[in-house]
Amino acid sequence: MSHALIVEDDADAARMMAALVAEHQFSVATAGSLRDARRQLAMQRPDVVLLDLQLPDGSGMDLFETPELIRHSEVVLITGHASLETSIQALRLGAADYITKPVSKRQLQGILSRVMRPDALQAEIGQMEAEWARSGHFGHLWGRSAAMQRVYRQIARVAVTSISVFVTGESGTGKEVVARSVHDLSRRRARPFLAVNCGAISPNLIESEIFGHEKGSFTGADTQHQGFFERAHGGTLFLDEITEMPIELQVKLLRVLETGTFMRVGSTQLREADVRVIAATNRAPELAVADHKLREDLFYRLNVFPIELPPLRERREDVPLLAEHFLSGVCQREGQVRRFTPQALQALQAYRWPGNVRELRNVVQRVYVMADGDDIGDDWLPRDSGVPMSVAAATAEAAGTVPPAVPSLTLPLGTSMAEAERQLILATFKHFNHHKERTAAALGVSMKTLYNRLKEYAREGESAVATDPD
Template sequence: MTHALIVDDDVDSAAMLSELIAMQGLTVACAHSLRDARKQLALQAPDLVLLDLRLPDGSGMDLFSDPDLLANSEVVLITGHASLETSILALRLGAVDYLIKPINMKHLQGVLSRVIKPAVFKAEVADLTANLASTGHFGQLWGRSPAMQRVYDQIARVAGSGVTVFITGESGTGKEVVAQTIHELSRRRKMPFLGVNCGAISPNLIESEIFGHEKGSFTGADRQHQGFFERAAGGTLFLDEITEMPPDLQVKLLRVLETGRFLRVGATQSQETDVRIIAATNRSPMQAVAEGHLRVDLMYRLNVFPIDLPPLRDRLSDVPLLADRFLKLIGEQEGREKSFSPEALAQLSAYRWPGNVRELRNAVHRAYVMASGNTIDTQWLPQEDRSPDVPAMAPDSAPVQAAVAPARDSETPAGRVNGEASEGSVVLPLGISLAEAEQALIEATLQHYGHQKERTAAALGISLKTLYNRLKRYAAEEGSGPG
């Protein structure tokens, strides 16, 4: 039977918590000081320790000074308020989660349902690490390069905790796969994993999609709708392209992260949520803040544990492994196995992959379809040209460079940006809006790459979905303009 130890100097609070835990079928012991806690830990190692940091004879964190004392116990902090500092402290100390006073029964049940002995979790990570050399993968991630092994170490460190993770990296590097791997290694693995692309949802609908809405809350709301927070209850909610979320909605998301409560559109009563948030962006977070795409307070709240994914060009040694993996999966789907020639693998490993792993997967699929025999040669594979390298993280580093003209031409209508000054550059007159400048850069980059949308998206540091959304909006605006 699972055994829990409550360490709290508030006798009444500890007694109430003890009764709630006992109702869930666990055995419970209480300690009201560090001294009592050490005695209880020595008598019977608990599966779960609920630890208040403020104790009469010291801080609860003092228990972590002896690593053997809590070696076989999960630790959940009890805090009077949720804060970024508490989350960071929980991670640093080795705690897996925290509860906010007054203790909510739903959150407590969630914590109790996720109890896994640390030894079990460590064994799972050890198996994945041990098999990495032979299998070439860690969870759903593939690659043996030092850059990826660093990512695996970070995943192993954070997966077992309940803290928020912020994944950064260029488009196509596999941010959602990292989030899925974290979820599958976490204590929430039996509950839903829900991935949401914030850039693929209409700004008019995104609040309703994330938080849900009540029947009759707006035109067309003919029934109650559960949002992502409700559908991912007890599990993990992955918010991809978080910088595409409207600023007013970022404020509401921050409130949910701080209070654990959300409000459906049209509702008057808030609801509690027990969801782990993993966010991602293909922008530099600080640059996104500077450009107004991400609130600074939300950035710090999300960035408790950052993971930065390397672009594929920085781990080209993984390309043959990834290509063979994609080819095997395609062969299983199509019912016919094919293989790469040595020359083909060499060409794949020499290419810079501006679209990263996503571009590699698409290139392998195309080569599989075009190859008439069972061996894929170099004919249908991408190869390096003489154009400059394409860094895809930040728009300001893309190969289309903006040159500022001295003034807006009085002949130029508002909303229009004229002319490419030379190949690979575009002129942006002073006084135009950021939206106009963005449109000019996107359209010029698209033309620069011969209307190849994947390369364009990679160069601009945005997802393919975001690029399609932008182009669709520009076409709509063009169509609605004066004839």
Template sequence: MPHVLIVDDSPDELGWMSEVAEAEGCTVATADSLRAARVQLVRQQPEVLLTDIQLPDGNGLQLVHDLEAPAQTEVVAITGHASVDSVVEALRLGATDYLVKPVDVERLRGILKRQPEAAELRHEIGELRGELRRAGRFGLLLGASPAMQSLYDKLARVAPTSATVLLIGESGTGKELAARTLHDLSRRKRCPFLGVNCGAISPQLIESELFGHEKGSFTGADRQHIGFFERANGGTLLLDEVTEMPMELQVKLLRVLETGSFVRVGTTQPISTDVRLVAATNRLPEKAVAEGRFREDLYHRLNVFPVVLPPLRERGNDIETLAQHFLDELNRQEGTLKSFSPQAIARLYEQNWSGNVRELRNYVQRAFILADDVVEAAETSETTMESGPADVISIRIGTPLDEVERRVTMATLERCGQVKRKTAEVLGISLKTLYNRLEVYSMKDQAHETGSLPSGHRLPPAPPQGNRGGPGAAKH
């Protein structure tokens, strides 16, 4: 049974919040000042500390420093001023979540409902910390290098909290696995984990995907759609490639983070949501802010607990450990007993691995397919932008210009890891032009398969041909 300490100088607030906590099966202690709260902390450390920031004798978050074991208590700040600065400051002072006055009863219940397994969760994380030292494994992540040990320690510390996490790392470093590990080691692990790639959804659809829409709210909305924020309620939502989010949607995301509520497209009715947000990006977010493509206030709101994932080339012997892990997986799947030759192992350390763990996995799979009993080195991947002049596609003389444009566009998109903004920059065209091209290609593919365009659709106008990197560009 979790113990809750509620600190507020309003008797009415203390009264009704105590009733809610007791109804959720918690034991409750109350205090109306910092001094009274410190007395309660000496008597028993709570699993949940609900404290108003503005108390008669100081800031309620000063109580964080009085906790004997801060990692074992979820600190929830209660504020009457829902500004970005106040919320971010509360989280940085030690709060793991926050409530805005007047406190939403359902959000309070959601916080309390995820508490009962706190002791079990601490035990599980403690076991994992021991395991990672023995076997180099932590949750879904694998590796024993110092860089990974540091990563595991950060994930272990932040996982039990509700703090927003910003994962920063190159493509293929395992950001989604890190996000899933955070979820699996949190109090929300029995609730949904959902991920959405902000760079893979067209700007016209991403608001609907995140927040949902009502039937008839726009052309083609023939039924109600429940968005990611609503479906992930109580759990964790991963916003991958968050710096690719359209600027106008960034404002709405910021509003959700401030208020804990959102509005479906086509309605004005706010819907409360209790979601732990994990954002991820393969860019330097500060650079995106400096270039005016990412809001500075949103960046600070997401950057409560930044975690940098190390690239594979900085992980030493983890390269061999991961390669052997992938080979063991393939042997189990195929019922074989293949092994690496010494030359193949040596070759692993000669590669740059610009595609990181994802590239290594593909490399091992290619080598496995080509091997009989002993796995030798495979051909290296040619899918990275860094390979310079080797990034060439062959085009026969006389190929129609629209086909040349299509092949160059799709090849560049592949080499940019499907990141559309980066692809547009490499091609020297606008992001809107790139989306237009991709829509044209998709429509033509459907028309080719069915013999006609889908009902209600017509091809958008082709983009202008004067853009740099357009038709005929065979090298990039």
């Protein structure tokens, strides 16, 4: 039977929590002070310690000063309010989670359902690190570069906590894969992982999709609807392209993160949100704040633990490993084994990959289809112009056919990043005759990101922008 220690100086609160914990087949001990807690820890090692921060003889955090007492126990802090400072302190000292007073039955159920010994989690991380050393992949991620090793260390450190994570990186670098890896290493792994692209949902529907709605709350609400926060209960909610979320909805998201509660659209009943939030953006978040696309207070609440993904051009040594991995998957699905020639791998590594890992995966699938035999050469691999190089094109280039000069864009020093981005997107869009697919490919962004930017510029009065679908 698992054992729990409740460190709480309020005797009534301690008895209430002890009764709730006992319902989950835990044996329970209580302590009303740090002194009693140390004695209980020495007598019997608990699987979980519910630790109040305010105790008669000091702060609950003082227990971390003797790590040998709690090294094999999961520590959950009990605090009067969930704050950014509490989150950071909990992460730094090694606490796995925290719950807010008054402690509810549902909060406690969620905590107890996720109890895992720290040594078991560390053993699992050790196995993943050994697998990375052998094959080059860590969870769902692939790469041996120093930049990716840094990402792996960050994932291993933060996954075992309940801290909010903010993933940044260019489009196609694998931000959702990072979020999935964090979830799969966490204590929430047995519960849902839901990914939401905030830029792909209509601004008129996004609040209902995230928080749910009651029947009859608006025209067309014919039934009650559970939002992502309810459907992800106990698990992880990944909010991609967070800067595309309407500002007024960001206020409500901040409230959920601060209080752990929310209301469905059309309801006055508070609901608890036992969800870990991982957010992501392909914009520079500080610039999004300056451009009023992201609330500053929400940014700091989400950015407790930032993870920055490097673009593929900054870790080109990983390209052959990734290409072989993607090719292996295609071969397995299609039932025919093909392999890259050394020249093809060299060409792949030399390309700058504006679309990052997503573009590499798509290129591998394309060249597999175009290959005539078992060997995949460099005939159909992309050049830095973004156009596949066929044998005929390569021959023409070798014969001295010079392509027309590519138009350029010059900006004065001091131009803001937001303005530089706007001018670059619009100039590229015009260069490709308002063809969205070619514009997105040249810029290395997703179609949805391009479409959102064009809509934004159209609202600002850019006459050259056409936002209707091609």
